[in-house]
Amino acid sequence: MEFSVPALAPEPLASLPSPAYLIFRDRLLANLDSMIQVAKSADRLRPHCKTHKMSRIIELWVERGVKKHKAATIAECEMCAAAGAEDVLLAYNPVGPNIDRLVSLAETFPDCRFSATCDDPRPLQLLSRAAAAAGVTIGVWLDVNVGMQRTGITPETPGAAALYHSISELPGLEPGGFHVYDGHQRQGDLMERRAAVAAEWSRVLTLRSEAEALGTAVPAFACGGTPTFPCYAAMSDPAIELCPGTSVLSDSGYGSTFPDLPFAPAAAILTRVVSRPAENRLTLDLGNKAVAADPPKGARVYFPDLPAAVQDIHSEEHLVLITPEAERFAPGDALLAVPAHVCPTSALYDEVAIVDNGQITEYWKTTSRNRRISL
Numbered sequence: 001m002e003f004s005v006p007a008l009a010p011e012p013l014a015s016l017p018s019p020a021y022l023i024f025r026d027r028l029l030a031n032l033d034s035m036i037q038v039a040k041s042a043d044r045l046r047p048h049c050k051t052h053k054m055s056r057i058i059e060l061w062v063e064r065g066v067k068k069h070k071a072a073t074i075a076e077c078e079m080c081a082a083a084g085a086e087d088v089l090l091a092y093n094p095v096g097p098n099i100d101r102l103v104s105l106a107e108t109f110p111d112c113r114f115s116a117t118c119d120d121p122r123p124l125q126l127l128s129r130a131a132a133a134a135g136v137t138i139g140v141w142l143d144v145n146v147g148m149q150r151t152g153i154t155p156e157t158p159g160a161a162a163l164y165h166s167i168s169e170l171p172g173l174e175p176g177g178f179h180v181y182d183g184h185q186r187q188g189d190l191m192e193r194r195a196a197v198a199a200e201w202s203r204v205l206t207l208r209s210e211a212e213a214l215g216t217a218v219p220a221f222a223c224g225g226t227p228t229f230p231c232y233a234a235m236s237d238p239a240i241e242l243c244p245g246t247s248v249l250s251d252s253g254y255g256s257t258f259p260d261l262p263f264a265p266a267a268a269i270l271t272r273v274v275s276r277p278a279e280n281r282l283t284l285d286l287g288n289k290a291v292a293a294d295p296p297k298g299a300r301v302y303f304p305d306l307p308a309a310v311q312d313i314h315s316e317e318h319l320v321l322i323t324p325e326a327e328r329f330a331p332g333d334a335l336l337a338v339p340a341h342v343c344p345t346s347a348l349y350d351e352v353a354i355v356d357n358g359q360i361t362e363y364w365k366t367t368s369r370n371r372r373i374s375l
């Protein structure tokens with residue numbers, strides 16, 4: 001699959017230091033609009049902010065009526081609330097000092113509803129105690145393991161419904177619903193992905209019936225990521241919330257694996273040739289501190305201008321390409337690179353240059369790049 005990105009004008013191409021993280025504003029706005037279109041309404045979206053970690057993007061969502069957000073860290077939660085989100089789900093089980101930090105968020109932003117995932121009674125008890133002592137209410141979503149085997153409780157686990165029901169009996173907490181993340185669903189064929197999602201969904205519905213039989217409602221389901229976004233979007237259950245993150249910026253990894261997704265890469269890295277150590281080698285200032293070391297070496301980035309180049313050495317500050325086209329380039333020449341995995345790449349940059357018609361028009365901060373903002 002080929003991915004083109006818009007060109008930079010001769011200036012800033014000459015003067016912008018590399019490596020530089022770029023966002024093409026038109027592409028970003030088109031992805032936001034496409035996401036609302038796929039979701040069919042802004043209300044059904046709860047996008048994950050870990051892809052970009054930028055307040056400005058949360059503000060763009062809020063302007064478009066998307067008020068519910070998902071986050072992976074306390075800093076991301078704080079960023080979302082400060083940027084106008086009304087409802088923030090920490091899709092990460094709070095443990096240790098993060099329990100008090102989450103409660104502090106609820107105290108600091110009383111107009112925002114905060115909730116978190118949970119899959120074990122112990123942190124639930126601790127969260128309840130902290131929330132009740134502070135006089136705040138935190139929503140808790142049962143983290144349901146539908147096959148990824150990363151976190152959560154499988155729907156068939158005896159006691160899963162009872163654990164969810166217990167939330168309703170703990171002071172300071174309220175049941176938020178089920179968190180259903182399925183990052184293991186990576187079928188390239190949309191029909192196969194749909195079938196896999198239908199199978200996981202029927203297990204989730206069985207668990208819902210069990211929770212309801214215990215007298216606890218399941219008001220919402222926070223479902224899926226980008227690959228399963230169209231699958232959950234096609235379902236009509238009004239309690240389904242859609243939680244893609246990567247689609248905001250998109251990347252060459254998802255773009256090549258899931259050709260059905262209507263999103264184009266909105267982020268790229270400006271890199272330059274720093275050396276030509278052999279006839280067929282080009283060394284770029286695009287080490288693994290400039291583009292994420294994920295996926296494995298060899299496929300971490302895509303060059304629209306050198307799509308067949310072999311990615312040989314990837315060290316902290318250097319990426320060495322092997323290509324018969326090396327002679328086209330000299331030290332100082334620039335290339336644009338599309339990350340294969342954009343989310344950890346965003347976290348490598350303190351700021352991003354916003355590109356409009358080839359020009360840099362502003363810089364945005366990667367607001368929640370650090371693990372702590374104020375709390």
Ligand SMILES: Cc1ncc(COP(=O)(O)O)c(C=O)c1O
Nearest residue numbers: 048091181225226227244245246
């Ligand atoms: C819990 C959770 N929800 C949603 C997402 C968003 O998924 P995607 O990156 O496929 O958009 C992720 C991604 O890692 C995640 O971990």
